[in-house]
Amino acid sequence: MQTIPESTQIDPMAPVPCKVTAQWDVTEDTFGLRLAAPAGYSFQPGQFNMLYQFGVGEVAISISGDPAYPESLVHTIRGVGAVTKSLRNLRAGDVVGMRGPFGNSWPVEQAVGHDVVLVAGGIGLAPLRPALLHVLNNRNDYGRVVLLYGTRTPRDILFQQELQEWRGRFDMDVLVAVDAAGRDWHGSVGVVTKLIGRAPFDPHNAVAMVCGPEIMMRFTGRELVTRGIQPSMVYLSMERNMKCAVGFCGHCQFGSAFVCKNGPVFTYDDIGDLLDIREV
Amino acid sequence: MSETPIDLRSHPFVIDLSESAQERLSECAVGTVHWEPGTKIFREGGVSENCYLIMCGIVAVEAHSPGRDAKVLQTLGQGDVLGWSWLFPPYRWTFDAHVRAETEAVQLDGVKLREYMDTDRELGYEVLFQFSRLVVRRLNATRLQLLDLYADHS
Numbered sequence: 204m205q206t207i208p209e210s211t212q213i214d215p216m217a218p219v220p221c222k223v224t225a226q227w228d229v230t231e232d233t234f235g236l237r238l239a240a241p242a243g244y245s246f247q248p249g250q251f252n253m254l255y256q257f258g259v260g261e262v263a264i265s266i267s268g269d270p271a272y273p274e275s276l277v278h279t280i281r282g283v284g285a286v287t288k289s290l291r292n293l294r295a296g297d298v299v300g301m302r303g304p305f306g307n308s309w310p311v312e313q314a315v316g317h318d319v320v321l322v323a324g325g326i327g328l329a330p331l332r333p334a335l336l337h338v339l340n341n342r343n344d345y346g347r348v349v350l351l352y353g354t355r356t357p358r359d360i361l362f363q364q365e366l367q368e369w370r371g372r373f374d375m376d377v378l379v380a381v382d383a384a385g386r387d388w389h390g391s392v393g394v395v396t397k398l399i400g401r402a403p404f405d406p407h408n409a410v411a412m413v414c415g416p417e418i419m420m421r422f423t424g425r426e427l428v429t430r431g432i433q434p435s436m437v438y439l440s441m442e443r444n445m446k447c448a449v450g451f452c453g454h455c456q457f458g459s460a461f462v463c464k465n466g467p468v469f470t471y472d473d474i475g476d477l478l479d480i481r482e483v
Numbered sequence: 484m485s486e487t488p489i490d491l492r493s494h495p496f497v498i499d500l501s502e503s504a505q506e507r508l509s510e511c512a513v514g515t516v517h518w519e520p521g522t523k524i525f526r527e528g529g530v531s532e533n534c535y536l537i538m539c540g541i542v543a544v545e546a547h548s549p550g551r552d553a554k555v556l557q558t559l560g561q562g563d564v565l566g567w568s569w570l571f572p573p574y575r576w577t578f579d580a581h582v583r584a585e586t587e588a589v590q591l592d593g594v595k596l597r598e599y600m601d602t603d604r605e606l607g608y609e610v611l612f613q614f615s616r617l618v619v620r621r622l623n624a625t626r627l628q629l630l631d632l633y634a635d636h637s
Contacts, residue, residue: 232635281635283635324632324633325632325633326633353633354633355631355632355633355634359633380558382628382631382632382633383555383628384555385552385553385554385555386543386545386552386553386555386581388555389520389541389583389584390541390558390583391541391558391560392543392555392556392557392558393557393558393624393628394624394627394628394632396624396627397624400495400562401560401561401562415632415633416632416633418627418630418632419627419632422623422627
């Protein structure tokens with residue numbers, strides 16, 4: 204389990220007003236929201252914030268920005284519920300409440316000297332983006348870098364421009380698969396787990412970081428272990444209904460852990476068995 | 484068809500087979516084929532006599548319906564096997580195969596391999612076992628696809 208950084212806020216339950224500096228569409232149902240971070244704010248890849256839309260509610264959102272520039276606090280949000288749909292209506296100059304950052308982080312320090320395999324499904328690419336940016340900012344510290352990304356259709360691909368840039372780099376591999384596509388799509392069609400077998404990395408010296416729907420992570424974890432990565436080197440970011448974000452309320456309990464406090468990042472070694480238990 | 488010597492052993496489908504089964508498969512290798520994007524490798528309903536071990540590239544397995552665009556069911560790439568309809572009667576392709584990116588594959592003579600498998604039951608078991616694993620993996624992948632994992636289920 205990862206070390207849990209202290210929140211940079213004094214009272215973790217009190218939202219801090221943050222000014223929206225930009226809002227933009229990413230896909231049909233997903234948008235980006237950039238906030239001016241409070242003074243002294245910093246975060247680690249994999250952490251999340253609680254965003255409070257006054258009068259509507261609060262929601263846990265992973266940070267998707269570059270940890271090297273924490274003052275420009277980027278979130279990539281899928282507008283599916285009352286709060287996230289309301290957040291979509293924010294414009295530059297509006298104010299939103301924020302608590303955070305919370306949770307532990309992706310093992311970017313432990314991964315130094317190893318191949319890094321990032322497996323993202325759907326909106327799961329957003330929480331992985333800070334880890335990838337950190338790795339690319341410190342490229343010489345790592346072995347091979349592979350991003351495997353699965354999503355629903357070509358229209359649902361996040362960060363399209365960045366993906367093209369990453370794909371164009373000579374020091375990383377990017378494989379993308381969509382579940383459904385017409386003939387105008389010239390890439391792979393199929394589930395993201397299919398990409399694992401053909402991804403170029405050394406399973407005996409690799410760290411994998413996985414984020415996506417829980418079923419996708421269950422199958423991806425199995426596939427990575429089948430490929431030869433140690434279960435203790437496979438990290439999954441779990442999602443649960445997080446409310447307090449500090450381990451008081453118990454809404455996000457997952458087995459004996461609270462996702463908000465002990466996670467959201469867990470090793471497959473720690474939670475692989477729990478993923479098979481339907482009641483958890 | 485290329486004249487270069489064919490080395491099947493690097494292909495994931497072949498790598499787990501016994502030495503003798505690998506040799507039999509090599510005897511069934513007709514040659515290496517190169518396809519340009521847009522090539523139709525086979526069409527639904529056509530006679531199925533070959534199997535292809537994909538070395539690189541992208542091939543789409545498609546279903547067509549009149550008056551509508553073809554639906555891409557899945558794509559196959561490096562390390563995948565294209566085609567198993569030659570294994571079972573009536574030996575007709577079930578879907579279309581359409582090249583999406585420049586592809587290289589080793590073509591196996593399915594009729595010859597089937598004859599070998601009929602006469603040498605040990606070989607037959609080994610090859611069928613390998614195909615069964617492949618079919619199960621594809622079936623599981625298809626089931627995951629059907630779950631529509633990334634849709635908004637709220």
